Amino acid sequence: MRTQGITGNFTEANVDALAVAVFKNEKPTSGILRDLDRITGGILAATFKAGEFKGDSGEMALIRFARKGKVKATRLVLIGMGEREEYKMPGAAIVAGSAARFLRQRNIKSFALLPRCDGYSVEVAQNATQGVITSLFELDKYKTKDKNDKTINTFVICIDGAKPSDLKEGIARGTAIGESMNFTRDLANEPPNILTPTEMAKRAQAMAKEVGLKIEVLDEARMEKLGMGSLLSVSAGSTQPAKLIVVRYDPPTNTGQKGELLALVGKGITFDTGGISIKPAENMDAMKYDMSGGATVLGTMRAIALIKPTVPVMGVVAAVENMPDGNASRPSDVVTASNGKTVEILNTDAEGRLILADAVAYAEKNGATRIVDMATLTGAVIVALGDINTGIMGNDQLFVDEVIDCGKEAGENYWQLPVGRDYSKLIKSDIADVKNIGPRGKAGTIIGAVFIQEFIDKAKWTHLDIAGTAWADGVRPYQAKGPTAVAVRTLIKLIERSQ
Ligand code: BES
Ligand code: MN
Numbered sequence: 001m002r003t004q005g006i007t008g009n010f011t012e013a014n015v016d017a018l019a020v021a022v023f024k025n026e027k028p029t030s031g032i033l034r035d036l037d038r039i040t041g042g043i044l045a046a047t048f049k050a051g052e053f054k055g056d057s058g059e060m061a062l063i064r065f066a067r068k069g070k071v072k073a074t075r076l077v078l079i080g081m082g083e084r085e086e087y088k089m090p091g092a093a094i095v096a097g098s099a100a101r102f103l104r105q106r107n108i109k110s111f112a113l114l115p116r117c118d119g120y121s122v123e124v125a126q127n128a129t130q131g132v133i134t135s136l137f138e139l140d141k142y143k144t145k146d147k148n149d150k151t152i153n154t155f156v157i158c159i160d161g162a163k164p165s166d167l168k169e170g171i172a173r174g175t176a177i178g179e180s181m182n183f184t185r186d187l188a189n190e191p192p193n194i195l196t197p198t199e200m201a202k203r204a205q206a207m208a209k210e211v212g213l214k215i216e217v218l219d220e221a222r223m224e225k226l227g228m229g230s231l232l233s234v235s236a237g238s239t240q241p242a243k244l245i246v247v248r249y250d251p252p253t254n255t256g257q258k259g260e261l262l263a264l265v266g267k268g269i270t271f272d273t274g275g276i277s278i279k280p281a282e283n284m285d286a287m288k289y290d291m292s293g294g295a296t297v298l299g300t301m302r303a304i305a306l307i308k309p310t311v312p313v314m315g316v317v318a319a320v321e322n323m324p325d326g327n328a329s330r331p332s333d334v335v336t337a338s339n340g341k342t343v344e345i346l347n348t349d350a351e352g353r354l355i356l357a358d359a360v361a362y363a364e365k366n367g368a369t370r371i372v373d374m375a376t377l378t379g380a381v382i383v384a385l386g387d388i389n390t391g392i393m394g395n396d397q398l399f400v401d402e403v404i405d406c407g408k409e410a411g412e413n414y415w416q417l418p419v420g421r422d423y424s425k426l427i428k429s430d431i432a433d434v435k436n437i438g439p440r441g442k443a444g445t446i447i448g449a450v451f452i453q454e455f456i457d458k459a460k461w462t463h464l465d466i467a468g469t470a471w472a473d474g475v476r477p478y479q480a481k482g483p484t485a486v487a488v489r490t491l492i493k494l495i496e497r498s499q
């Protein structure tokens with residue numbers, strides 16, 4: 001796709017269609033809507049007047065009009081965005097993505113967008129470009145027939161009065177972010193027979209080479225030497241060896257605080273059968289996405305390698321398969337993690353926390369002062385928050401608040417749950433330091449978090465439970481059903497803020 005920015009007259013762009021954000025109960029009597037009404041010969045006003053389009057969010061309409069004068073397009077697409085006051089920066093990605101999917105569906109190959117979004121034009125252009133790129137992602141990689149063969153080949157973003165250099169920068173950033181989100185989504189969608197831990201490490205290596213990141217892949221022998229008994233207890237039941245993928249971004253110049261290092265740590269369970277505490281057959285297939293946290297780490301690292309912020313970032317992905325063979329760990333096994341803590345495994349299906357224990361400890365041992373971990377950790381978070389909010393918990397309120405705030409700017413929702421001594425007590429084991437589950441049916445998401453917290457020493461730490469938000473069960477106007485790459489945009493904001 002060719003992406004281009006213009007600052008001048010939007011209605012004269014050389015494209016098949018013009019797309020515009022429309023707010024609730026707007027009248028086409030002034031500004032851009034009046035201009036658009038004129039070029040359509042009054043069809044826009046008539047459409048509004050007849051009540052055929054109200055500007056509600058999710059509403060879309062296509063108007064065909066006769067070409068005249070310098071106007072090259074022959075279609076106008078209205079994208080309803082609801083209340084004007086509620087339309088913020090992330091709305092630009094939604095408008096752009098909704099327009100792109102709507103037009104592609106109708107075989108229209110080029111369009112110009114007027115996002116009508118206030119704010120810094122680099123960011124508007126970035127959001128719109130990312131929105132188009134992520135909107136066109138489909139799950140048809142393995143189809144040999146009925147593949148989506150339609151595409152948008154030209155996207156023109158129009159921001160009145162913007163500096164051309166800002167548009168260029170925004171488009172470059174939006175392309176980097178959008179393609180990196182799609183990289184994350186492609187990984188999350190991969191079937192587990194193809195995306196084994198070894199394959200995930202290979203994809204990470206290819207990506208690191210492509211964008212210029214340092215990468216190291218620790219095999220099981222190395223992890224054994226480092227004493228990662230908790231992580232290795234999960235891979236024990238699989239013929240697929242575990243991999244600890246460590247990616248590093250070092251900035252050309254470091255403007256961050258001396259000695260500070262942010263680490264992103266991801267759960268990369270390439271398939272979660274539950275192990276000996278095996279899951280029921282129904283919906284077990286969904287567990288291919290159990291490496292979404294790891295995929296988010298890799299996608300975010302990819303994006304920042306391209307955007308080049310001035311602070312270092314470390315990415316750690318624990319890639320492991322949870323299977324129930326003769327070597328699998330049993331409920332009642334006791335293992336020792338790399339920080340010396342002993343863990344009584346009472347449910348082998350609470351495996352995400354077992355691998356993250358060693359992964360966060362590794363990050364901190366290797367210099368991390370702030371850690372964000374991402375994991376499809378608990379079914380309980382889906383019960384609590386659905387697919388709307390990501391559960392967030394942490395040991396430092398200012399850090400948690402900062403991540404939530406970055407999410408607001410990025411258009412990603414977080415809802416905090418508490419942690420603390422009273423919850424931590426619930427994972428005290430009778431025979432070891434901690435057990436990997438709490439009382440049945442109680443505070444499941446928090447228990448997962450406080451378990452991971454046991455393996456953090458001094459670092460500031462935030463935990464994101466993305467089990468509900470990493471996968472969309474249905475298609476959205478701006479996005480295919482399936483993997484969402486949730487948290488990538490939030491994390492990029494967080495990294496850029498600490499520059
Ligand atoms: N990967 C699952 C979490 C999950 C479950 C995500 C369902 C999406 C849908 C995780 O490894 C798991 O199995 N968690 C258990 C924990 C329990 C055994 C304490 C759960 O949530 O049931
Ligand atoms: Mn599990």
Ligand code: ZN
Pocket residue numbers: 269272290349351352376377
């Ligand atoms: Zn799992």
